[in-house]
Amino acid sequence: MQEIKKVLTPIDFSDNAEKIASAAAYIAGTFKAELHLIFVAQNFEDYSGFFVPPVNLPNLEAELFESAKQRMVTFTEENKSTFENYEVQGVTSEVLSGDVAEEILDYAKKNDIHLIVMGTHGYKGLERIMFGSVADKVVKTACCPVMTINPYRTECEEKQK
Template sequence: MYDTILVPTDGSEQADAAIDHAVSLARAHDATVHLLYVADSNRDSVTTLGGEVVDALEGEGERILEEATERLDPAVDVVDAIETGGPVETILDYADLVDADVIVMGTHGRRGIDRYLLGSTTERVVRLSSVPVLTIREE
């Protein structure tokens, strides 16, 4: 049923809960988990360090993906990627690129005015995705 599971991560507890759930799915279906960090190009992230231009968000993404990969079951196939762009569009494009069968995403579980005012990447992915999206609320 699932061969390719996409899990966008930002290093949050909600994303970690989604990763844990995705790994359980991967074990059950012998699937590959794709961990994706999106370096949000809508944010100013370029800094100068020792004369070299370093994208701080990509550096943060490398750290987050490394930490996530270290805590995963080594029996599960994992592919990680850092993509630059707007989070929603990039997640949807990457899901198409890898032919994802499901996207597993964490959610804060906001309701009412908080959800309306703050918006939600997960909610927008759910609304726009042609791929099923499984949302996981961190306990």
């Protein structure tokens, strides 16, 4: 097995993002690895069969992309102490645009990622039915091992008691 020196963690800025990033930081720190955080902004083209896009769609996409970049800077800064506490060997963050699963897989391949750490839950409801599970697609086609984390695990354990 290849030595783990680069860990990729896709985040979605949901309530669970900090849990996933913290777990990934722990793993990256354990292996003295770099941590790569990415957010993928879904293209509106993927919804073209469901609605007629407004004329100013390119402007909206550009604004959402810029907003996501700002949010990534804030997220990385807010979690800086966690990354330092786990002794992560550097944090890279990036915002991409496109199909979420495909962009995660492309990033992993292009950046020679050794392990992907991601949450099992992201999209919910109708979006999950329409687009399928991102984690499922990544697990089935990734060029490296994938560790999935159920962010609701502690809630599941409490319900069983």
